[in-house]
Amino acid sequence: MSLLVVGISHRSAPLEMLERVSLDETRSRTLASGVVGLEDVRESLVLATCNRTEVYADALTFHGAVAQVGAALAAETGMDLEALTPHLYVHYEDRAVHHLFSLACGLESMALGESEILGQLRAALRAGQRDAHLGAALNPLFQQALRVGKRAHTETGLDRVARSLVGAGIERADDILGALVGARALVVGAGAMSGLAAASLRRAGVGRLTVVNRTRERAERLATSHGGLARDWDDLAAEVQQADLVLSCTGATDQVITRELLTGADRSERPLVLIDLAMPRDVAPEVAGLPGVTVWGLTELTELAAAGSKPTPGTPTPGTPTPGTPRPWTAASDATTAGDGAPDAAETATVLQGVRDLVSGEVATYLATRRSAQVGPTLAEMRSRAVSVADAELARLDHKLPGLDEEQRAEVHHSVRRILDKLLHTPAVRAREMAADDTDGSYLALLRELFDLDPRETAAVEQPPTVGGLP
Structure with missing residues (x-):
């Protein structure tokens, strides 16, 4: 490979x-x-x-x-x-x-x-x-x-x-809408990202969850799994106008939430947050200019995610409920229950370095296993070559000693096979061990050279540039 x-x-x-x-x-x-x-x-x-x-x-x-x-x-x-x-x-x-x-x-x-x-x-x-x-x-x-x-x-x-784009958007939405408990939320689309959005909204405590999708069956399946309601695609305009928070991620190549869709909706007293997770974008750019409407696309969501978690409890923020009311959902609330504080920069750096170390170790193990597996065909060919030589010599022996009975002849053949197995066992084991560290294929090529095997199997692979980019 x-x-x-x-x-x-x-x-x-x-x-x-x-x-x-x-x-x-x-x-x-x-x-x-x-x-x-x-x-x-x-x-x-x-x-x-x-x-x-x-x-x-x-x-x-x-x-x-x-x-x-x-x-x-x-x-x-x-x-x-x-x-x-x-x-x-x-x-x-x-x-x-x-x-x-x-x-x-x-x-x-x-x-x-x-x-x-x-x-x-x-x-x-x-x-x-x-x-x-x-x-x-x-x-x-x-x-x-x-x-x-x-x-x-x-x-x-x-x-x-970790800060998901969905989590970052939902967590910041209550700065504008107030606590999301009881809010009317709409999910547009029914793919994997929409499923994550629906689950996150339900955990945030929204009061009404609606799913709109071009295929009604998929909308019903997603809505049912999260205790929501499914609506037809023709109901999109009405549902957007009634919602407080909309998360959209469709596979459409055109924009599905336009300025015309919101015509007549007064958002001066009841703000609307639109979280656009789609690529290409689902929300037309001019929608962001409407009074009372906030639109976050992938660029804005990335900035929100990079900004980190909201202040820990006790720090006043817009939309923070008074004591005794349900605490707002946060992206970190599902990840841990050990303490309320968000991870600081040092903890984040340590965790990410641990993940990078895990990746490096997995890569090394995978490549070593693959190299060991690649030596298998060479060992099989080497054994086949040795068996062919032994068979030729046994045939010559049979011709020279025609007087051997079948039992004696079988014992001779069996002894030669056992000798062959014992001679090849240790080299085969060592070959697999050494192949695991053979990063450039030189050991495998040498092995094939020593046993005069087909050199085409280990022809040098065309070397790529040392940096990414098309040549």
């Missing part, structure tokens, strides 16, 4: 460009199908989220695969390749594994440490399995990435310091 990642994200491109290259589920699957059919690619998986589009490939060559995948990505998104190229990043082999494991832990997300990415990775893996785009290279790799992400959330304090 030669793992290759070609991608674009919020770290490499402005949000305006990310909107242009955003892919829905259908187009993601189309891109994956096109990539797996490329000359230099054997397997492919496309990960498309609100802030990244990445193509993972099991590549036969580096430069050939990068060029082909880059062209396929440009073609599917309708972008000019020359305009897209400066914003693309490329990771290869160990750096690609490290990137994926870090991604699974939320270390590459807009909101550091968020857990939504695990659901998105799982969905991308299932799509790849369903479409038969994955094999022995990418399938186990992504399953391991999911396990690494789970470890990060269960074995470190990541959930305590």
